[in-house]
Amino acid sequence: MSTPWRRALVIFSLICAGEAIFTLPYHVTRFFRPTFLEVFELSATQLGVAQSAYGFIAMIAYFFGGPLADRFEPRLLLASSLWATALGGVYLASFPDVFGVMLVWGFFGLTSILLFWATLIKVTRTWGGHEQQGMAYGLLDFGRGLIAAILASVGVFVFSSAFPLGYDEATLTHKGAVLKQVIYGYTTVTAAVGVLVWFTLKGFSEGDEKSNQHSHSQFFRQVKSVIQLKVVWLQATVLVCAYTSYKAFDQYALFAVRGHGIDEIDAAQIVTIGAWTRPIAALLLGVLGDRWGISRMALVCFVLLIISHSLFAFTGTALGSLHMILLNTLVTGIAIFGLRGLYFGLLEEGQIPLAQTGTAVGVVSVIGFTPDVYVAAVAGFLIDQSPGLLGFQHLFGILLVFSVVGAIAALQFLKHVQTRNNQTTA
Numbered sequence: 001m002s003t004p005w006r007r008a009l010v011i012f013s014l015i016c017a018g019e020a021i022f023t024l025p026y027h028v029t030r031f032f033r034p035t036f037l038e039v040f041e042l043s044a045t046q047l048g049v050a051q052s053a054y055g056f057i058a059m060i061a062y063f064f065g066g067p068l069a070d071r072f073e074p075r076l077l078l079a080s081s082l083w084a085t086a087l088g089g090v091y092l093a094s095f096p097d098v099f100g101v102m103l104v105w106g107f108f109g110l111t112s113i114l115l116f117w118a119t120l121i122k123v124t125r126t127w128g129g130h131e132q133q134g135m136a137y138g139l140l141d142f143g144r145g146l147i148a149a150i151l152a153s154v155g156v157f158v159f160s161s162a163f164p165l166g167y168d169e170a171t172l173t174h175k176g177a178v179l180k181q182v183i184y185g186y187t188t189v190t191a192a193v194g195v196l197v198w199f200t201l202k203g204f205s206e207g208d209e210k211s212n213q214h215s216h217s218q219f220f221r222q223v224k225s226v227i228q229l230k231v232v233w234l235q236a237t238v239l240v241c242a243y244t245s246y247k248a249f250d251q252y253a254l255f256a257v258r259g260h261g262i263d264e265i266d267a268a269q270i271v272t273i274g275a276w277t278r279p280i281a282a283l284l285l286g287v288l289g290d291r292w293g294i295s296r297m298a299l300v301c302f303v304l305l306i307i308s309h310s311l312f313a314f315t316g317t318a319l320g321s322l323h324m325i326l327l328n329t330l331v332t333g334i335a336i337f338g339l340r341g342l343y344f345g346l347l348e349e350g351q352i353p354l355a356q357t358g359t360a361v362g363v364v365s366v367i368g369f370t371p372d373v374y375v376a377a378v379a380g381f382l383i384d385q386s387p388g389l390l391g392f393q394h395l396f397g398i399l400l401v402f403s404v405v406g407a408i409a410a411l412q413f414l415k416h417v418q419t420r421n422n423q424t425t426a
Contacts, residue, residue, distance in 0.1 A: 011127055011136070013193075013200040015143030017078050018120055020193040023151060023186040024089045025054055025108040030250045031152050031271055032159065032182060034257045034264045039176045042098060044254070048380025050102040055372025057109035062365045065118035074123045075201035081116040082194030089187030093180050109372075121361060123201070141286075141341050145278030151189065152272045155182055160265045167264050222359040231350030232360055234413040238298055238346065239368025241406025242339035245305055245399055247375035249274070249336060251383075251392070256325055259389040260317070270326050277333030282341030294345040295414040301342070302407035304335035309403055313396035316389065343368070349417055 029036050029047065037047060068077065088107050096104065128136025162178040163170050170178075226232055252274065256267035289297040308331045344361070352360050378398070383391040 007127065009200050011124075011139055012143070013196050014120065014124055014127070015140060016147060016193045017082060017116075017197050018140055019144040019147040019151075020190045021082055021085055021112045021116055023148075023190060024085055024092065024183070025051075025105060025112060026250070027148070027152060027155070027186060028092075028183060031156060031253065031268050031275075032179060033250065033254045034267065035159075035175055035179055037254075039172065039179050040095060040098075040101060042101065044380035044383040045377070046098050046380070047101070048376035048378070050098070050105045051376035052373050053102050053106040054109035055370070055374070055376075057106050058113040058372050059366055059370065061110060061114035062117060062362060062369065065114050065116070065362075068115060069118040069122050074119050075198050077115040077119045078123075078201065079194045079198040081111050081114075081119075082190050082197065084111040084115075086187050086191035086194065089183055089190060093183040093187065095176065095180070117365070118362070141282040142279045145275075145280075145282055145337060148278060149272070149276040151186070152275050155185065156265075156268045156272045158182065158185070159268065163265070223363065226352075226360050226363050229350075229352065229360075231346070231352060231413065231416060232363060234409050234416065235343065235346045235350060236364045236367040237409035238295075238339075238406055238413065239343045239364055240370060241302070241402045241409065242298075242336065242343055243368055244371040244375055244402045245309070245332070246336045246340065247371045248379060248395065248399055249332065250376065251379050251395065252329055252332075254383070255312075255392045256322075258383070258387070259392045260325065262322055262325070266322060270322070270329055273326060274329040274333040277330055278337035278340070281334045281337040285338035286341040286345070289342050289345055293414065293417070294342050294349045295410050295417060298339060298342050298346070299407055299410040299414060301335040301338045302403050302410055304331055305403040306400060306407065308332045308335065309396045309400040313393050313400055316393070346413065350413070351420070 029051070033047075036042075037044065040047075042050075085108060088104050088111065091100070092104050124136050124140050159178060159182060162174075162181075167175075249271075253264075253267040253271045256262040256270055257264055262270075285297050285301065308328055311328055347360060379395050382394045382398075385391060386394060
């Protein structure tokens with residue numbers, strides 16, 4: 001991995017893997033949610049419960065994924081995860097009933113997290129070495145965002161091109177056939193990236209045995225030490241509040257359609273354009289965070305979310321034009337994707353010991369990614385209980401509360417860092 005060409009190839013494969021693994025559990029329902037619900041004959045609540053199954057299994061998988069990442073070869077874990085997830089995509093393309101949908105999303109929670117997440121974070125850290133941690137994680141999220149936007153744009157283009165006479169004129173059979181091609185497309189990409197990872201990460205785990213020898217014996221001791229750190233709980237609060245808004249981004253296409261009567265294709269394009277803010281925001285906010293402070297920029301992002309969620313929660317139909325919804329979606333995208341490029345940077349700003357980094361990431365992830373469990377289910381329930389715009393206004397009201405709590409946590413984190421720095425220089 002010493003040559004620049006090999007290093008570039010490794011980080012490229014990590015970027016591809018880091019996004020491809022989540023296309024089936026996330027992209028299909030994020031960008032094509034109205035069509036997905038119609039073709040699968042699901043209510044928003046039923047889909048939300050299925051996605052909660054993903055989140056519940058993922059919470060367990062975050063905890064146990066670390067030891068697996070320390071014991072097995074990275075390319076074996078990453079490639080196996082991608083191929084197993086692709087198999088789930090093949091099953092999804094058969095249009096299973098509601099129980100089958102719940103089953104496959106639970107399966108995705110296992111394949112995309114247990115063998116994958118801790119391994120991805122660990123390999124990225126190894127790639128960065130001691131001097132380029134910021135570059136490593138910055139490139140990872142920048143690249144993932146770029147690939148997500150490209151795949152979404154291609155998917156929406158293919159989707160919209162399949163309805164030359166208009167979406168409303170198409171039969172349910174036609175819609176199902178087009179959606180199946182979209183699912184197969186994501187499935188193919190996922191499987192192909194598994195092949196890429198298998199060859200590019202060959203021999204990557206060499207020289208890493210020493211850290212593996214003591215990780216298990218110190219595990220529970222480090223967990224106890226980590227959970228006693230105030231900055232860990234503040235970081236977990238920032239993450240859970242940020243991730244709640246990120247997960248709710250899946251509802252924006254449905255919000256445009258059912259809340260404001262916008263065409264399904266236009267709604268998909270709004271969300272796709274919003275997705276393009278991810279690579280820009282992650283890189284830009286990361287650079288600004290290095291200059292002015294991670295927690296300070298996180299606070300700025302939460303302020304943007306407070307403004308954005310307030311507009312969607314309280315303005316009603318006054319903000320119902322396509323252009324106004326797009327503009328506010330872009331503001332939301334900048335904030336939520338900016339936070340994605342910031343919240344793990346709080347590890348360094350909070351001066352969490354380097355030896356406890358892996359354990360801290362595990363603890364923070366278990367807490368911070370709990371929105372995988374509840375956001376889709378709560379959103380589906382609110383949307384079904386209050387049809388039309390009202391249900392979405394209730395949802396954005398809840399998101400507003402989380403954004404306020406996140407802003408408070410980021411502010412407390414900033415004060416903690418400033419107090420520590422003042423004590424150090426005194």
